[in-house]
Amino acid sequence: MVISAINIGKSYLEGTGSRLIVLEDLSIDVEGGKVIAITGESGVGKSTLLHILGLLDTVDSGRIIFNGEDVSSLNDSQLSRIRNSDFGFIFQFHYLLPEFDALENVALPALLAGMSRPEAESRAKELLSAVGVAERAGHFPNALSGGEQQRVALARALINNPRLVLADEPTGNLDPKNEDKLIDLLFGLTREFGMAVVLATHNMAIARRADQSYLLREKHLEEVIC
Amino acid sequence: MxxxxxxxxxxxxxxxxxxxxxxxxxxxxxxxxxxxxxxxxxxxxxxxxxxxLKRQVQLEFFLKDGTTKADASSLIEAIKGERGVESVEFVTAERAKIEFIDEFGEELLEGLKRNPFPPSIRVELAKDLTMGEAVDSLAAKFKDDKLVEELSAPNRIAHSLAxxxxxxxxxxxxxxxxxxxxxxxxxxxxxxxxxxxxxxxxxxxxxxxxxxxxxxxxxxxxxxxxxxxxxxxxxxxxxxxxxxxxxxxxxxxxxxxxxxxxxxxxxxxxxxxxxxxxxxxxxxx
Structure with missing residues (x-):
């Protein structure tokens, strides 16, 4: 098991002072190499769940177990290390650093992990090639199309060979052609490298391609069987 | 690193x-x-x-005729021991005359057979916020001293400055x-x-x-x-x-x-x- 959420609850304080409960007594296990899709309406808490699984947010109740360890006992630098070495993130808004070119954006997590610059850049080039944007390596994000930016973000998510890739509506801003291309790459590359994927999406066609699919509704997850 | x-x-x-x-x-x-x-x-x-401005605020005790050096010294010591006193200086009659001449000229003293200026003790006050109180206290304590003929105490100025x-x-x-x-x-x-x-x-x-x-x-x-x-x-x-x-x-x-x-x-x-x-x-x- 890569990561497990056990009976987690999450709420936010609203402007009115009352608490909005987003997740309640929710559990999910993410096995290595499996692709899990989370579907649900907008605002239902898909992103919140992904943030919690990505150790970007904390829970009010329940536990998150990563590598057999409860993450609530970990400090900021330990959590950052896990995010760097074991997780890869892809978001709807590509979140590339505008001051770095595509190659530097992809190499950044490897550099943070302590890899030498030549090694990190060589690995980044391989991945840019694998996602089909090798010739755009020297371009800055504002010179890349949405589809290209998202493929660069995918390459960046994969550079440290993470155990888990978290993708939050990764195709939300793409046209159908680029959407298919990105999902093919995401599923193909993560399966090739044996990585687990948790993917939040509105798109049922994409969800059906996952190994397991859940519907997030009224604060709970329900497994979709067909 | x-x-x-x-x-x-x-x-x-x-x-x-x-x-x-x-x-x-x-x-x-x-x-x-x-x-x-x-x-x-x-x-x-x-x-x-x-x-x-505070530096210009001084108390001056003019001494009676016949004050001895020893009497003046004991008064100086007593004043030095008071709160708010920065320094005390003895001014001889001769020095007072010279200072007057420096400031106003010699003409005003022409015709006088003896030095009209008495010896005095000048007191410089500490430039703190209690300057006004210090002037009041020194004046009250020493103006009736047997050696003091007259006291020049800028009470109002000291209070205003404080x-x-x-x-x-x-x-x-x-x-x-x-x-x-x-x-x-x-x-x-x-x-x-x-x-x-x-x-x-x-x-x-x-x-x-x-x-x-x-x-x-x-x-x-x-x-x-x-x-x-x-x-x-x-x-x-x-x-x-x-x-x-x-x-x-x-x-x-x-x-x-x-x-x-x-x-x-x-x-x-x-x-x-x-x-x-x-x-x-x-x-x-």
Whole structure:
């Protein structure tokens, strides 16, 4: 098991002072190499769940177990290390650093992990090639199309060979052609490298391609069987 | 060490990449620091002016004829032991005459067969806020002393100066506090504005596994550098201002070097602290 959420609850304080409960007594296990899709309406808490699984947010109740360890006992630098070495993130808004070119954006997590610059850049080039944007390596994000930016973000998510890739509506801003291309790459590359994927999406066609699919509704997850 | 090199590289490269924002930020911090420094210059000179007026406030005990040196010495010792006394000086009749001649000329004394000036004891008061009370207390205690013929005690002036000192201290303190708060707010908001453009970059850094301190360091250095540059510019502007003011008011007291260095360091501290405060909003993960 890569990561497990056990009976987690999450709420936010609203402007009115009352608490909005987003997740309640929710559990999910993410096995290595499996692709899990989370579907649900907008605002239902898909992103919140992904943030919690990505150790970007904390829970009010329940536990998150990563590598057999409860993450609530970990400090900021330990959590950052896990995010760097074991997780890869892809978001709807590509979140590339505008001051770095595509190659530097992809190499950044490897550099943070302590890899030498030549090694990190060589690995980044391989991945840019694998996602089909090798010739755009020297371009800055504002010179890349949405589809290209998202493929660069995918390459960046994969550079440290993470155990888990978290993708939050990764195709939300793409046209159908680029959407298919990105999902093919995401599923193909993560399966090739044996990585687990948790993917939040509105798109049922994409969800059906996952190994397991859940519907997030009224604060709970329900497994979709067909 | 790797994080430090990255931070330094980022801090300096940001100067050129965001030259307009950097320029605005430095100018704003400089203006805030110049306002603070100008206030410092004004309050220093105000206090200096009050201090020099205070130096002119003296008590003078004129002694009776026939006072012996030993009697005068014991009175001097008694006065020295009083609260608020800075120094005590014995003025002989001869010296009093010379001082009079220096100030008013010899003509007024022509025809007089003997020196009309009695010997006296001059008391210089400590230039603190209790000057008025000190004058009252010394006058009450020694004006009826058997050796004292007459007392010159500038009670009203001493009280007025002490009151002016007190008011100026309160006003400069309050105004200084207001300016400090205003400068902190202006600088923090300027830095916030500069950082708000990079909210996404901060999130990306955290997503790819940079720790909070790793993310903070380049911003901290950038804020520090902006602040130090602004503080140095403010120093230069204040130096120019006090030099220019020196042509009109030659007795102007310039800002002392340690205070100037403090302005530069304060600018650096403002920049760095402003960055940390501004970053809190973006370091969500």
């Amino acid at each position: 790797r994080a430090l090199f990255f931070a330094i590289g980022q801090a300096f490269s940001s100067f050129w990449r965001r030259s307009f924002v950097t320029f605005l930020s430095i100018i704003t911090i400089t203006i805030a620091m110049v306002i603070l420094g100008a206030f410092l210059l004004i309050s220093l000179n105000l206090r200096g002016a009050i201090g020099s 009151k002016a000192s007190r008011i100026s201290l309160i006003l400069t303190g309050l105004w200084g506090l207001v300016l400090l708060i205003a400068a902190t707010t202006i600088i923090t908001n300027t830095v916030k504005l500069a950082i708000s453009q990079r909210g996404d970059s901060i999130r990306v850094m955290q997503l790819v596994g940079a720790s909070r301190n790793f993310v903070r360091l380049p911003f901290l250095l950038e804020g520090l550098i902006h602040g130090l540059i602004s503080g140095s510019l403010a120093w230069a502007v204040l130096w120019g201002l006090s030099e220019a003011a020196g042509y009109v008011l030659p007795s102007i007291i310039p800002i002392p070097l340690p205070w100037n260095i403090s302005i530069v360091l304060l600018g650096g501290a403002f920049g760095a602290i402003g960055s940390i405060i501004a970053l809190r909003r973006y370091l969500n993960y």
